[in-house]
Amino acid sequence: MDDTSGYYSVDFTGDIFADFVDKVLRPLHPTAVVSVSAGGSSAAAVAGELLGTPGASVAALAALATVADCAHAAGAGARSTTAYTHTAGGAHRLVGLLPTPPVATGPPGQGDPAVSLCPEDQQAAERAVRDVLDRSRITHGPVRMELWLTADGIRVVRAEQRVDQDEAAVLHRLTGVDLVRQTLDLSLAAGAGGHTAPTEALDGSTR
Numbered sequence: 001m002d003d004t005s006g007y008y009s010v011d012f013t014g015d016i017f018a019d020f021v022d023k024v025l026r027p028l029h030p031t032a033v034v035s036v037s038a039g040g041s042s043a044a045a046v047a048g049e050l051l052g053t054p055g056a057s058v059a060a061l062a063a064l065a066t067v068a069d070c071a072h073a074a075g076a077g078a079r080s081t082t083a084y085t086h087t088a089g090g091a092h093r094l095v096g097l098l099p100t101p102p103v104a105t106g107p108p109g110q111g112d113p114a115v116s117l118c119p120e121d122q123q124a125a126e127r128a129v130r131d132v133l134d135r136s137r138i139t140h141g142p143v144r145m146e147l148w149l150t151a152d153g154i155r156v157v158r159a160e161q162r163v164d165q166d167e168a169a170v171l172h173r174l175t176g177v178d179l180v181r182q183t184l185d186l187s188l189a190a191g192a193g194g195h196t197a198p199t200e201a202l203d204g205s206t207r
Contacts (some may be wrong), residue, residue, distance in 0.1 A: 012043035032187035038162035064136040
């Protein structure tokens with residue numbers, strides 16, 4: 001699709017959405033259906049399944065919303081952080097950590113926030129996010145998670161498939177990984193029958 005394709009308002013939860021996909025999207029022969037927002041990820045998953053294009057499944061997104069440990073109390077001294085992951089071919093990568101809520105920054109590159117963990121907490125964070133991704137059967141794309149670092153370990157309290165573009169810009173400066181571009185490139189390559197390697201951050205870039 002391009003800028004001349006037009007804009008449509010359709011309820012993707014209704015029966016009419018399948019008709020919209022068949023009559024409007026399918027004739028355009030899209031390679032992939034991609035959303036970088038949480039609000040659009042479910043619609044993209046439904047459209048992708050109807051078209052047979054690559055991407056996270058509807059079932060995987062539903063599972064992702066239920067695996068977080070929302071009932072866990074933070075407790076005194078708990079710290080909160082936001083984790084960004086990227087999955088390609090079922091291989092998960094913790095790309096970076098930012099404060100929760102994100103810290104307002106000045107001009108690009110000046111005062112970018114970062115979260116530094118000791119090696120033990122870094123490994124625990126990687127295990128926690130990979131466990132959520134595995135249990136949700138996420139095989140494709142980015143996921144944003146909110147973590148609590150507690151005295152009892154690391155808890156994932158929220159997880160959704162989305163890319164906050166402001167945060168992604170900070171991550172790009174900190175890690176060298178452009179999640180928006182990685183998401184688009186992965187979907188387009190997979191839809192074209194290509195093969196992509198798992199996302200790789202620069203050495204020492206995960207903060």
